[in-house]
């Protein structure tokens with residue numbers, strides 16, 4: 614028999630998760646990007662959006678924080694939309710590196726491809742794949758229009774963060790040129806790196822990220838606008854990428870303990886996808902040693918466990 618979960622149970626679970634996690638301490642803000650080091654460490658918000666569009670949010674859900682690595686998700690989707698899932702597999706790959714997000718060693722080990730669009734190397738390659746080729750502003754418009762479609766509202770560039778990242782991204786410069794060496798940059802190197810840095814500097818809210826996650830969970834249909842953004846096949850592909858590498862070198866531990874494919878960013882955001890069920894987003898700046906938000910990961914995990922909705926659960930569930 615199918616287990617049923619009501620929308621009010623979902624709303625209660627999100628509120629309880631918020632209350633249970635709001636006093637969790639531990640972790641430190643990302644210190645290698647000066648802007649992020651200075652964000653208020655007490656900010657915390659969580660939002661759930663259902664395929665039917667209902668949204669439940671608690672805490673600082675309208676605060677715009679740096680999207681950082683979570684931006685790798687929409688740009689991987691865009692590369693799949695503009696080219697194809699196969700092109701992303703061929704030109705980037707879909708394997709976890711098992712190494713930190715900014716690893717140079719991972720590129721050397723793989724030798725000829727950047728492994729996955731959800732680590733720095735693969736994300737810089739993904740930016741180089743975006744059309745129109747050779748046109749920085751055209752590419753930027755495509756990247757931000759895609760995020761706007763996925764969220765149902767526009768992100769905003771945080772100029773100070775962009776400046777802060779551009780002045781300190783020496784490791785990413787090394788990655789970009791190493792990729793060029795392996796013929797894995799498909800446009801101008803400096804432009805591709807700049808687009809990557811700019812997309813990481815977009816300000817986004819948990820409300821927006823939950824809508825993006827719900828669009829992925831709903832086969833590419835944005836539940837807030839009703840617009841079909843991409844074909845359902847891309848949902849399965851991007852969710853598999855998120856599942857294999859979303860929490861960097863802690864991804865296995867994360868999936869084992871939480872049951873939800875999720876992508877984190879060093880701005881403190883986490884985007885989680887429960888296919889066919891819901892999108893979840895949480896945000897709190899202090900990070901663990903792998904770069905994942907301590908409080909946001911606890912809150913996302915709490916929602917999934919309270920509702921028994923992990924993707925590996927075998928009992929059929931219906932949200933009514």
Ligand code: GLU
Pocket residue numbers: 680681682683714715733778785810813877878879880904
């Ligand atoms: N802009 C950051 C970097 O390139 C993003 C890292 C992250 O969120 O994992 O280092």
